[in-house]
Every structure is written in structure tokens, then in C-alpha cells.
Amino acid sequence: MTAPLRLTLRRTRTDAVQSPDAVELRMQSQVTDVEAAVELVARHCFAGQQPCSRTTFRLRVALAEALSNAILRGNREDPSKQVWVLAELYPEVVRIAVRDEGDGFDPDGEPPAPEALEAESGRGLFIIRNLADRVEFNERGNTIWMTLPRC
Numbered sequence: 001m002t003a004p005l006r007l008t009l010r011r012t013r014t015d016a017v018q019s020p021d022a023v024e025l026r027m028q029s030q031v032t033d034v035e036a037a038v039e040l041v042a043r044h045c046f047a048g049q050q051p052c053s054r055t056t057f058r059l060r061v062a063l064a065e066a067l068s069n070a071i072l073r074g075n076r077e078d079p080s081k082q083v084w085v086l087a088e089l090y091p092e093v094v095r096i097a098v099r100d101e102g103d104g105f106d107p108d109g110e111p112p113a114p115e116a117l118e119a120e121s122g123r124g125l126f127i128i129r130n131l132a133d134r135v136e137f138n139e140r141g142n143t144i145w146m147t148l149p150r151c
Helices: 031-045 052-075 123-131
Strands: 005-010 021-028 084-091 093-100 134-137 143-151
Touching: 005 031, 021 031, 021 134, 031 052, 031 084, 052 084, 052 123, 052 143, 084 143, 123 143
Parallel strands: none
Antiparallel strands: 005 021, 021 084, 084 093, 093 143, 134 143
């Protein structure tokens, strides 16, 4: 039996604090939980808004690819390892971080497009880079930040 997904919501309601609302999710490294995690995060990222179908699609696919990479490549499907998602909700954009417990990788070492489509690895990152407005990594290479519109 898999552990349940753990979701935390932080809503900022004062004008004095300029921090964004946030959705945090922690999950075990099991690909069978990716779809549920994506739907849960997407639902809370767009709560109270009517996003366009293109934005919803982009967020769901980019997040699914990032989670799959974190589980399969970062944590090597080790169920004892965790994956964390942090979505910062700004009025115009959502900034999503996905972090795993793996050793990390060099994102500049991945095959460039269109070679990534035929390569054994790099396809997910290629897709993410084409769906997100901005993609960043931490120095270690075990956290990806994706910025998408929140329209």
C-alpha cells in the first residue's frame, strides 16, 4: 500500500505581506501516484480562477514530466525516497518547483532539440522547456523550477 499524498496549502490574506499563496505536496517515489499528484496540484493552482485550456494542459504535462523525471531518474524509483512539489501562486504566473533526493544531473549535458526526441533520456526535459515560459535548476541539479502563466 502506498502512502497518501501530503498536501499543504498556505494562503496569504494580508496586504502587508507580499508572499505568494503556496501549494506544497510531498509524495513517495511511485510513478503510479503521478497522475493523482498532478490533478491535486493543478486543482489548487487554479482554484478560484478560470484558466484557459492551453494553460491547464501546459501545467499538467510539464508537472507530470518533472515528477516522472524526479521519480525515475532522480530517486531511481526508490520508494523510501520522497519528491516535493512547491507551487507559488502569483496573480499572473505560477512557479512550480519539483525536488527529488537524487544526486542531481547537469541539465546542460542533455541532448539539444530535436535530438532529445530520439535520445534515451532528455525527452521530458525537452517537453518541459517547450511548455514552460521559464525553466531553472538548482546547482546540484535535483530541483527544477518551471514558470507558467496563470490565466
